[in-house]
Amino acid sequence: MELQQNDRLIDELIRRRLDEILPQKIEEKLAELKASKTPSMTIIATKGTLDWAYPPFILSSTAAALGWDVSVFFTFYGLQLLRKDLAGLKVSPLGNPGMPMKMPFGPEWFRSLNWNIPNAVQSIVPGFETMATSLMKQTIRNKGVADITELRNLCVESGVNMIGCQMTVDLFGFAHDDFIPEVKEYVGAATFLPMARDADVSLFI
Amino acid sequence: MELQQNDRLIDELIRRRLDEILPQKIEEKLAELKASKTPSMTIIATKGTLDWAYPPFILSSTAAALGWDVSVFFTFYGLQLLRKDLAGLKVSPLGNPGMPMKMPFGPEWFRSLNWNIPNAVQSIVPGFETMATSLMKQTIRNKGVADITELRNLCVESGVNMIGCQMTVDLFGFAHDDFIPEVKEYVGAATFLPMARDADVSLFI
Amino acid sequence: MELQQNDRLIDELIRRRLDEILPQKIEEKLAELKASKTPSMTIIATKGTLDWAYPPFILSSTAAALGWDVSVFFTFYGLQLLRKDLAGLKVSPLGNPGMPMKMPFGPEWFRSLNWNIPNAVQSIVPGFETMATSLMKQTIRNKGVADITELRNLCVESGVNMIGCQMTVDLFGFAHDDFIPEVKEYVGAATFLPMARDADVSLFI
Numbered sequence: 001m002e003l004q005q006n007d008r009l010i011d012e013l014i015r016r017r018l019d020e021i022l023p024q025k026i027e028e029k030l031a032e033l034k035a036s037k038t039p040s041m042t043i044i045a046t047k048g049t050l051d052w053a054y055p056p057f058i059l060s061s062t063a064a065a066l067g068w069d070v071s072v073f074f075t076f077y078g079l080q081l082l083r084k085d086l087a088g089l090k091v092s093p094l095g096n097p098g099m100p101m102k103m104p105f106g107p108e109w110f111r112s113l114n115w116n117i118p119n120a121v122q123s124i125v126p127g128f129e130t131m132a133t134s135l136m137k138q139t140i141r142n143k144g145v146a147d148i149t150e151l152r153n154l155c156v157e158s159g160v161n162m163i164g165c166q167m168t169v170d171l172f173g174f175a176h177d178d179f180i181p182e183v184k185e186y187v188g189a190a191t192f193l194p195m196a197r198d199a200d201v202s203l204f205i
Numbered sequence: 206m207e208l209q210q211n212d213r214l215i216d217e218l219i220r221r222r223l224d225e226i227l228p229q230k231i232e233e234k235l236a237e238l239k240a241s242k243t244p245s246m247t248i249i250a251t252k253g254t255l256d257w258a259y260p261p262f263i264l265s266s267t268a269a270a271l272g273w274d275v276s277v278f279f280t281f282y283g284l285q286l287l288r289k290d291l292a293g294l295k296v297s298p299l300g301n302p303g304m305p306m307k308m309p310f311g312p313e314w315f316r317s318l319n320w321n322i323p324n325a326v327q328s329i330v331p332g333f334e335t336m337a338t339s340l341m342k343q344t345i346r347n348k349g350v351a352d353i354t355e356l357r358n359l360c361v362e363s364g365v366n367m368i369g370c371q372m373t374v375d376l377f378g379f380a381h382d383d384f385i386p387e388v389k390e391y392v393g394a395a396t397f398l399p400m401a402r403d404a405d406v407s408l409f410i
Numbered sequence: 411m412e413l414q415q416n417d418r419l420i421d422e423l424i425r426r427r428l429d430e431i432l433p434q435k436i437e438e439k440l441a442e443l444k445a446s447k448t449p450s451m452t453i454i455a456t457k458g459t460l461d462w463a464y465p466p467f468i469l470s471s472t473a474a475a476l477g478w479d480v481s482v483f484f485t486f487y488g489l490q491l492l493r494k495d496l497a498g499l500k501v502s503p504l505g506n507p508g509m510p511m512k513m514p515f516g517p518e519w520f521r522s523l524n525w526n527i528p529n530a531v532q533s534i535v536p537g538f539e540t541m542a543t544s545l546m547k548q549t550i551r552n553k554g555v556a557d558i559t560e561l562r563n564l565c566v567e568s569g570v571n572m573i574g575c576q577m578t579v580d581l582f583g584f585a586h587d588d589f590i591p592e593v594k595e596y597v598g599a600a601t602f603l604p605m606a607r608d609a610d611v612s613l614f615i
């Protein structure tokens with residue numbers, strides 16, 4: 001009888017203490033787990049033009065510099081970004097009226113002009129795309145921004161996982177030898193998705 | 206008096222035990238909850254071309270095959286991917302210099318050529334877009350990759366939630382009858398965002 | 411001796427009760443914590459055309475209306491969306507065969523026609539892009555959808571954090587004065603990524 005009563009008292013006391021203590025303990029534990037976990041990001045890089053090569057490489061190298069674990073899955077047109085020679089990457093102002101066309105040299109007033117060259121002209125002037133590409137490359141050089149090969153090297157050196165999409169390699173008829181040897185593995189979406197699940201941030205670029 | 210002292214002793218013991226046990230229990234519970242939770246992905250599909258139809262359908266069907274819960278919100282140009290007849294989907298190499306143009310037939314050396322056809326030529330040759338579209342379709346057939354209607358069927362069969370954006374339906378003047386009957390519901394972003402919040406992975410394609 | 415034995419009994423009781431009570435309590439508390447946390451979203455807005463201006467502003471204003479914390483990082487071509495005057499935003503059907511070209515006025519049968527104007531024609535007809543832009547603006551007005559300046563105001567008024575990418579400002583030669591004064595700060599990816607890490611949903615648009 002005495003023991004039973006004691007039991008009930010203890011039980012009650014436990015519940016009361018739990019209600020008091022648990023919220024804070026859980027919060028502490030969650031904060032602790034979060035603090036001890038290395039932040040992580042996965043990127044699905046799907047575009048293969050010079051301008052759209054920047055976002056995956058800039059975000060990856062920045063995250064790696066912050067100490068994050070980063071994995072980039074190069075798939076679809078994005079596979080172009082893994083080629084040994086990136087000189088073929090081009091930028092097209094065609095179909096992209098959001099692209100500012102400015103002169104990257106000359107006095108400030110001249111550089112601040114916005115050259116609105118209509119698509120009509122762009123598409124019938126041979127070499128317009130090549131001109132736009134070189135214009136962008138010059139702008140980037142002038143502004144002290146790393147070129148795309150440098151940025152990719154930075155990613156490799158800072159430990160970004162470069163992963164190729166084998167299905168796209170097959171689809172476009174590439175050979176593994178077309179790509180930089182730093183590509184860690186060639187896998188499919190079924191291997192990549194679980195990595196995205198565990199990441200804090202996942203972006204489709 | 207004795208009981209009071211006993212109470213204090215018990216209380217102390219409870220606090221000590223809680224301090225000892227709680228952190229590990231919480232961690233175990235969190236791991237258990239994660240392991241028992243079905244992984245989930247939400248996709249916002251916004252593009253309406255043949256090439257960009259692949260990423261949402263490939264990622265969705267792959268995730269569904271892995272046992273994930275998947276919901277795709279077709280909005281903006283992405284609504285085109287829900288049309289009953291997908292034969293109208295086209296791919297445009299215009300404004301996309303990242304698109305590899307390769308011949309999907311013939312000997313290996315011929316197929317590995319990269320046809321760099323300038324936009325200037327592309328845009329004034331009538332039917333160039335149709336040719337590029339058929340070229341892509343042939344490449345996909347040759348490589349054993351499912352065509353887009355097959356992939357969409359696969360998504361439907363494996364339980365991917367197909368959701369249409371009602372605002373876009375109104376904006377572009379579509380009728381629900383234009384779309385496959387498997388569309389589960391037509392809602393707005395206000396309904397979709399809470400689904401994205403609960404998902405492990407959310408992608409804007 | 412008796413007391414020691416009592417202690418052991420009490421200790422055992424405490425451990426048993428904890429094992430019984432803890433899992434459910436922890437689960438309840440975690441659900442409670444989640445319910446009490448304000449949902450959050452971060453968006454990386456990278457496109458600078460009239461059509462692609464809609465997704466970041468529609469998703470942001472909708473999330474803010476639901477009470478979410480929202481931060482948008484305007485970078486790359488997306489910086490155009492922060493300009494004081496948005497009248498220059500254009501839409502290009504070039505290179506986007508997924509864009510439905512419909513007449514936003516006239517009888518239903520006329521509006522439901524799909525104008526398939528080949529790129530070949532588009533690119534050599536001067537002013538085609540301007541025509542497409544005005545067509546889209548009319549469609550949006552006709553359908554009662556807010557125009558882009560109204561949507562942006564809505565975002566600002568509902569507390570969406572507008573953040574500019576300083577690197578892009580430098581790269582494209584913009585001045586802070588080109589942008590609306592509601593831009594909260596100009597930072598780099600290193601400042602934005604930790605915000606994305608803490609958000610429930612992160613999208614690259």
